[in-house]
Amino acid sequence: MQTGNGLANQPTASNANNTRKGDIITEEVITPALAEKMLKLNRQNRPIRDTHVAFLVNEMVTGNWESMNGDTIIFHRGVLIDGQHRLKAVILSGVTIRSYVVHKTTGDRDKIRQTKGNGAVRTAADELAAQGEKNCKGLASVVVAVDRYFSAIEAAGSSASEISFSSQTRSANKTTYVASAKHHTAKLPQRHIPLLVARYPHTRESAAYGKAQGQRKPRLLSPNHWGLLHFIYHEIDSDCADRFLEALCTGENLTRQSPILQLRERLLSITTDSKNNSSFVGTQIVLGLANAAWNAYRTDKPVNLKKITAGDPIQIAR
Template identity: 30%
Template structure:
């Protein structure tokens, strides 16, 4: 092993006293190479995953979906291994390889001192808005939020409990396959500019769902939702506006799922030919504990 230099880890209080010294592993001892990781190899590496944080199932599932869909790409992020073979960083990717049964090629950095683990994963994670900004998308932050809501809806999470979260490649794919989401994000921004009583990501996601059924009707519905102009007494949109304003002014806690159900209740009423609606009432499930999921019609 190459003789390691030493570095001070804290200055001495007395200038005539030597500082505390800590051996430092030489750069030449650290190995970095691209390796083929099969499920069997990943399983073997995970046997030495003895000093890591708890595994997060949602993150493993996300990576596994990416690998299964063929969306895995080398991005320079490494699986990091200590001198003694323990996994310092990358356990979720290794678990995903096992779960998906997919073989990947990835950078592996080994022979690292165990204490370097304390400095890993310290950077801020990119949110959906960040990743769409990098693609020069208009309304990038809103597009990321709307796409995330639509992804959850399409996964069957129609109350937006977010037990699973979309990965960046999944959001890219969703928007590329549904370019109308860009229009929905624009609508969400416009509505929120005039009417700040419904989360804009809900407005955008609802617009996307409704526009797939009747694009022209959806355009009119959400413009009227934002302005409230020229609506007759008890018009479903006006009744919706009053409902959400009352809830917010009274500081009532309303979940994103319930907001979506309220918006789609008004939409469905209009689609059914009702020009007057006394209240926006979302039915509850049989046990009466949660609201029913409303599908757009």
């Protein structure tokens, strides 16, 4: 007889390790051919990580791989939800292994994914990929940054004009709230990231925008920072946000007094300064400069961005 996915035998007295309501656990011989068939049932799982597969291939080829080591290959109603890296390694190495295979017919698939053991660490991007999202790494970065920003504003209260991400203390005049990272989603379990996307659904568009802008030259900002600014400013005024961000990217038709030109020049100087890593500019300084320029642009007031440093509080965009 075959299991529900048509790939292996039903448990018998010799190969059944455990059969309980909703679970059929078998000990099976996984050949490269069977591994290929199993991988075809890999739907809405996290992307396969080549570096981890390469590690497993080496373990199998050198004879260091231990079959029946407690790792399992898990199916839920015919869909593969765990074991894809091991199966891919079997295919690439040509090595046949033995493994426990669990066939689940009950329970919530997403909850099973969240609680099962993992051979490779599941990231926020993996959680989003399992939900069928696109541009998962970019979306994860943007939505976490967005929630961190708006959480700091909420914690600051309606009278606050500035925020920061650097410490936990309030300033003496109580107009600035300095938010600690422990208040933010950077510390949330990765499985909560899809909930943030549900809370901020337009981060999908912002992450896509950031990905596109991050490929343009010269490089002013990272894709996640472009996406963060896109989301923040579109929440305030979409038309104004489009004009502001496009002018920032192109630098066209800007006067010497323009806050956008000041912002562009500061960002260029930061990313090209030999003392800085050109691939990383901190969120604190990006928001500090960008929000000050945005507020000046919106109110048509002068601003001096040269005075703003990485440790300064961040103006709340209005």
